[in-house]
Amino acid sequence: MTELTNYCLKIAQQAKKASAEMAAVTGEMKNAWLAECARMLLERKQELMAANAKDLAAAEQSGLAPAMVDRLRLSEKTLKEMAQALAEIAAFPDPIGTIMESTIRPNGLDVRKVRVPMGVVFFIYESRPNVTTDAAAICVKSGNAVILRGGKEAIHSNVALGQILSDAAAKVGLPRNAVQLLDTTDRGAVDEFLHLPEYINVAIPRGGESLIKRVTSEARMPVIKHFAGNCHVYIDQAADYATAESVLVNSKCQRLGTCNTAESLVVHSEIAPSFLPRLAQALQARGVEIRGCTKSCSLVPGMLPATDEDFYREYLAAIISCKIVDSLEEAIAEINEHSSGHTEAIVTKDIQAARQFTTCIDSSAVMVNASTRLNDGGQFGLGAEIGISTDKFHARGPCGINELTSYKYVVFGNGHIRG
Amino acid sequence: MTELTNYCLKIAQQAKKASAEMAAVTGEMKNAWLAECARMLLERKQELMAANAKDLAAAEQSGLAPAMVDRLRLSEKTLKEMAQALAEIAAFPDPIGTIMESTIRPNGLDVRKVRVPMGVVFFIYESRPNVTTDAAAICVKSGNAVILRGGKEAIHSNVALGQILSDAAAKVGLPRNAVQLLDTTDRGAVDEFLHLPEYINVAIPRGGESLIKRVTSEARMPVIKHFAGNCHVYIDQAADYATAESVLVNSKCQRLGTCNTAESLVVHSEIAPSFLPRLAQALQARGVEIRGCTKSCSLVPGMLPATDEDFYREYLAAIISCKIVDSLEEAIAEINEHSSGHTEAIVTKDIQAARQFTTCIDSSAVMVNASTRLNDGGQFGLGAEIGISTDKFHARGPCGINELTSYKYVVFGNGHIRG
Numbered sequence: 001m002t003e004l005t006n007y008c009l010k011i012a013q014q015a016k017k018a019s020a021e022m023a024a025v026t027g028e029m030k031n032a033w034l035a036e037c038a039r040m041l042l043e044r045k046q047e048l049m050a051a052n053a054k055d056l057a058a059a060e061q062s063g064l065a066p067a068m069v070d071r072l073r074l075s076e077k078t079l080k081e082m083a084q085a086l087a088e089i090a091a092f093p094d095p096i097g098t099i100m101e102s103t104i105r106p107n108g109l110d111v112r113k114v115r116v117p118m119g120v121v122f123f124i125y126e127s128r129p130n131v132t133t134d135a136a137a138i139c140v141k142s143g144n145a146v147i148l149r150g151g152k153e154a155i156h157s158n159v160a161l162g163q164i165l166s167d168a169a170a171k172v173g174l175p176r177n178a179v180q181l182l183d184t185t186d187r188g189a190v191d192e193f194l195h196l197p198e199y200i201n202v203a204i205p206r207g208g209e210s211l212i213k214r215v216t217s218e219a220r221m222p223v224i225k226h227f228a229g230n231c232h233v234y235i236d237q238a239a240d241y242a243t244a245e246s247v248l249v250n251s252k253c254q255r256l257g258t259c260n261t262a263e264s265l266v267v268h269s270e271i272a273p274s275f276l277p278r279l280a281q282a283l284q285a286r287g288v289e290i291r292g293c294t295k296s297c298s299l300v301p302g303m304l305p306a307t308d309e310d311f312y313r314e315y316l317a318a319i320i321s322c323k324i325v326d327s328l329e330e331a332i333a334e335i336n337e338h339s340s341g342h343t344e345a346i347v348t349k350d351i352q353a354a355r356q357f358t359t360c361i362d363s364s365a366v367m368v369n370a371s372t373r374l375n376d377g378g379q380f381g382l383g384a385e386i387g388i389s390t391d392k393f394h395a396r397g398p399c400g401i402n403e404l405t406s407y408k409y410v411v412f413g414n415g416h417i418r419g
Numbered sequence: 420m421t422e423l424t425n426y427c428l429k430i431a432q433q434a435k436k437a438s439a440e441m442a443a444v445t446g447e448m449k450n451a452w453l454a455e456c457a458r459m460l461l462e463r464k465q466e467l468m469a470a471n472a473k474d475l476a477a478a479e480q481s482g483l484a485p486a487m488v489d490r491l492r493l494s495e496k497t498l499k500e501m502a503q504a505l506a507e508i509a510a511f512p513d514p515i516g517t518i519m520e521s522t523i524r525p526n527g528l529d530v531r532k533v534r535v536p537m538g539v540v541f542f543i544y545e546s547r548p549n550v551t552t553d554a555a556a557i558c559v560k561s562g563n564a565v566i567l568r569g570g571k572e573a574i575h576s577n578v579a580l581g582q583i584l585s586d587a588a589a590k591v592g593l594p595r596n597a598v599q600l601l602d603t604t605d606r607g608a609v610d611e612f613l614h615l616p617e618y619i620n621v622a623i624p625r626g627g628e629s630l631i632k633r634v635t636s637e638a639r640m641p642v643i644k645h646f647a648g649n650c651h652v653y654i655d656q657a658a659d660y661a662t663a664e665s666v667l668v669n670s671k672c673q674r675l676g677t678c679n680t681a682e683s684l685v686v687h688s689e690i691a692p693s694f695l696p697r698l699a700q701a702l703q704a705r706g707v708e709i710r711g712c713t714k715s716c717s718l719v720p721g722m723l724p725a726t727d728e729d730f731y732r733e734y735l736a737a738i739i740s741c742k743i744v745d746s747l748e749e750a751i752a753e754i755n756e757h758s759s760g761h762t763e764a765i766v767t768k769d770i771q772a773a774r775q776f777t778t779c780i781d782s783s784a785v786m787v788n789a790s791t792r793l794n795d796g797g798q799f800g801l802g803a804e805i806g807i808s809t810d811k812f813h814a815r816g817p818c819g820i821n822e823l824t825s826y827k828y829v830v831f832g833n834g835h836i837r838g
Contacts, residue, residue: 020755023779097778103800109789111799118811119781201811222641222812243834250836336439358829359516360442362538370528370832379837380530380828381522392537392620392825393641394813406811409799410777413789415662417669418798 007184008192011147012199014177015120019145021175022117027094029172030140034090036168037133038083044164048074051160052129059153071128072154082133085384089137092383095402096143110412115405117143119201122193123386124149124215126207129157135206136165136179138384142404145178147193147200151207152185159183190215197221202404206387224395224403226387228259229342230314231372232335234357236328236348237268241275243369244347245282250371251345253286257316259388260343260375264311265290265322266331272324273299283320292322299324311338328353332360339363341390343375364390364397426603427611430566431618433596434539438564440594441536446513448593449559453509455587456552457502463583467493470579471548478572490547491573501552504803508556511802514821515562529831534824536562538620541612542805543568543634545626548576554625555584555598557803561823564597566612566619570626571604578602609634616640621823625806643814643822645806647678648761649733650791651754653776654698655747655767656689662788663694663766664701669790670764672705676735678807679762679794683730684709684741685750691743692718702739711741718743730757747772751779758782760809762794783809783816 041048052074059069101113121144125131132150139146150158162181169178182189194203197220204224205215216223233251235244251262267276272295280290280300290296291306303322310321311334325331335344345367346357354368365375377385377398385400395403460467471493478488520532540563544550551569558565569577581600588597601608613622616639623643624634635642652670654663670681686695691714699709699719709715710725722741729740730753744750754763764786765776777785784794796804796817804819814822 020779020781023781024775105798105800109793109798114777116781116811222810240834246834246836254837354831356443358533360439362439362442362535363827365828365830368829368831370830370835371837373837374528374830374832374835375828376837379524379528380830381524391641392535396825397828406815408782409784409794409816410787411784411789411793411799412773412787413793415659415665416789416793417665418673418790418792418795 004184004186004188005192008189009196011180011182012120012193012196015145015147015180016199018175018177019117019119022143022145022178025143025174027096029174030094030143031090032172033140033168033174034086034137036172037137037165038086040164040168041079041083041086041133045076045079048079048157048160048164051156054156055154064153068127068153072157074129074157078130082130085130085134086137089141089384089401092141092401094141095405100407107416108414109416112410113407114410115402116408118404118406119144120199121146121404122149122200122203123147124190124203124205124207124211125151126211127151127153129154129161131206132158132161132181133165134384135386138386138401139404140174140178142401144404145175146180148179148181149190149193150181155183155185191218194218195220204386222394224386224389224399225391226259226399227340227342227390228314228316229388229390230263230312230338230340231260231343231345232264232266232339233262233345233347233372234266234331234335235268235271235275235279236331236346236350236353237270238350238353239268239271239275239347240349241278244275245279247345247347247369247371248279249282249286251373252283252288252320254371254373256318258373260372261316262345262372263314263320264338265320266334267296267322267324268328268331269295269324269326272296276300276322276324287318289319290322291319293324295324296322314340328356332357336360336362342388343367343372345370345372364388423603423605423607424611427608428615430599430601431539431612431615434564434566434599435618437594437596438536438538441562441564441597444562444593446515448591449513449562450509451591452559452587452593453505453556455591456556456584457505459583459587460498460502460505460552464495464498467498467576467579467583470575473575474573483572487546487572491576493548493576497549501549504549504553505556508560508803508820511560511820513560514824519826526835527833528835531829532826533829534821535827537823537825538563539618540565540823541568541619541622542566543609543622543624543626543630544570545630546570546572548573548580550625551577551580551600552584553803554623554805557805557820558823559593559597561820563823564594565599567598567600568609568612569600574602574604610637613637614639623805641813643805643808643818644810645678645818646759646761646809647733647735648680648807648809649682649731649757649759650679650762650764651683651685651758652681652764652766652791653685653750653754654687654690654694655750655765655769655772656687657769657772658687658690658694658766659768660694660697664698666764666766666788666790667698668701668705670792671702671707671739673790673792675737677792679791680735681764681791682733682739683757684739685753686715686741686743687747687750688714688743688745691715695719695741695743706737708738709741710738712743714743715741733759747775751776755779755781761807762786762791764789764791783807
């Protein structure tokens with residue numbers, strides 16, 4: 001075995017041991033750790049800033065784009081926000097040990113489905129250092145041990161943050177190794193961990209599509225993926241115009257680069273002649289370029305024609321595709337064909353149309369008269385999240401504390417046996 | 420593309436199309452299909468028996484073990500049982516569309532977590548033909564389209580059964596291709612399907628360990644695995660003797676070859692001198708061989724010594740390993756180290772011991788004063804099951820109708836937008 005293999009194996013074994021100890025850790029202790037981490041983030045600001053300065057210097061030297069350098073930067077403000085996020089996670093109800101379902105069987109057997117931690121989480125993420133504390137906090141709150149692997153651009157900041165997470169654990173008595181941050185930037189380390197399903201229960205990549213694809217193809221354990229989205233807003237023939245404009249504009253323009261931003265507009269042909277020119281104007285006034293199907297272009301002078309590929313695109317930019325359909329059924333088919341299964345919205349006053357749309361659209365969230373931007377753990381009241389899953393297995397939609405748990409059946413009898 | 424690749428791709432595409440249609444199928448129609456299948460099973464008995472006779476003849480000719488030939492055999496009795504199983508699945512509440520959780524957010528946004536089908540299930544199983552109808556029924560009840568791939572020993576029986584499933588679908592109007600049974604025995608077909616994650620949402624192998632391993636390593640989509648179990652019965656120092664004997668004997672002897680049968684006995688050293696000789700006698704009287712640790716052997720004259728490997732074994736036979744421990748903590752560590760995470764039981768009158776055991780044991784079911792044999796979908800009131808999962812991701816423990824579903828968020832607003 002190479003030195004790297006040994007290093008990774010040891011960390012994975014330590015995590016598994018810590019996860020067994022985590023099974024009996026109280027919510028009180030997890031919250032004490034969160035509070036201590038938050039306190040230390042502010043107390044040890046100088047140390048964190050100094051480490052961060054090294055990352056920033058290296059980033060500038062290597063010619064990283066200014067926007068990327070900005071994402072790396074820690075400031076008094078970001079540290080306060082990070083501490084605040086930990087406090088919010090502490091305030092979330094403890095999920096572990098709660099009874100999700102229970103039945104008393106006719107023979108008196110008491111069957112309970114109880115929420116338990118997943119075990120060991122391997123979290124791989126890119127450059128923003130606040131993800132280090134967020135991810136650690138969510139994993140620990142849900143009773144897991146976590147191995148954190150940040151991006152190499154943030155290595156000094158992350159190691160300093162990891163030290164705080166460990167020091168806080170030692171101080172409050174959280175199992176040693178419940179939180180371990182890798183101090184190597186060797187890319188091979190990621191594959192080593194992804195090949196250890198006997199120690200790691202789930203891998204979670206957070207970052208660009210290439211990271212997620214690489215992790216998914218290498219992992220021998222389950223992966224929670226949060227791909228970005230090609231989200232649709234469908235304006236039904238029974239839509240109210242003001243609601244249509246407000247939901248569409250918010251879905252597209254409230255923030256351009258997020259996974260729940262609308263990238264495709266679908267309009268019913270009955271109302272397109274009256275609605276589409278005004279909707280186009282509202283978008284164009286906000287600098288959004290519209291690429292339309294032939295019918296759309298015929299209704300809006302100067303609209304650019306869309307290619308077939310446009311209807312599959314996630315622009316993450318001030319562009320939206322637009323298609324006119326002749327029925328709700330056609331809208332549903334159009335959306336299920338092109339969507340990435342993230343978030344789709346319908347604007348309608350017709351209850352039957354809303355019911356059909358919500359039943360037939362196969363996405364993590366289906367919004368009725370509400371913006372696609374609302375598909376978010378915080379907005380849904382699920383607390384902090386590590387992303388929005390477009391999978392259908394285990395976790396779908398916002399992935400928060402509960403989504404990092406499993407369950408077991410705890411069964412009480414009085415000497416019950418099988419006849 | 421080869422002919423086989425084309426055949427598999429076409430079936431997978433048809434399944435995906437059918438699964439989209441299944442989203443809007445009512446529970447009434449699914450139940451009508453189950454009833455029609457049950458009726459046809461009995462009505463078309465001759466046709467099924469004739470097909471089954473071909474499989475039986477081939478099996479005998481190829482020298483298949485008599486027990487295996489028996490598993491293949493269809494009779495009036497097995498057909499009635501198969502029809503009865505379909506009726507029981509029909510009687511189970513329809514899971515699709517039910518609201519699992521819901522919140523009204525402070526701003527009035529109405530967020531609902533709604534149960535939906537998983538999509539397309541690829542079910543790979545070995546020789547028993549009754550699995551064909553069971554699996555199809557569970558998948559359809561949970562709103563999925565299913566591709567069935569049975570063992571080659573049962574191919575004629577399965578094709579005849581598949582014809583009934585399809586005829587019943589056509590008769591009641593269930594989407595064409597909601598149930599497709601592969602009529603090829605080409606082993607390559609399995610790999611073809613396992614490489615089509617864009618059409619298939621989950622693969623479920625049911626059979627021996629080699630089948631499950633092969634499917635797991637080839638699959639590019641999630642797999643629900645039901646490995647067999649090395650289940651433990653722990654007799655605590657605070658156990659009542661009569662309960663200990665009855666739970667142990669039932670766990671080990673009620674049926675030898677099942678995954679929830681006990682394979683390991685763990686006894687607290689305080690009560691071992693008084694309990695173990697009597698427990699050993701009870702097991703030996705039922706023909707069970709005990710392989711013990713050194714301490715166990717010293718208490719029971721003639722007990723065979725266990726090797727280290729014995730404590731990991733799933734015997735599926737009249738053998739059990741036995742270890743004496745000095746504390747509850749040691750019992751928990753011993754069990755978590757050797758168990759396969761299936762089912763473990765504690766016998767105790769001590770509530771604190773029961774709480775600690777159920778909190779710290781990391782298995783799909785933890786039984787207190789109840790037989791390991793009770794970890795079963797029927798016994799737990801979960802209805803028909805396709806197996807018992809030892810995974811912690813998505814489904815754990817008995818895997819029934821609900822475990823073949825996913826969810827989505829359905830969100831209602833009045834023009835809600837993100838601020």
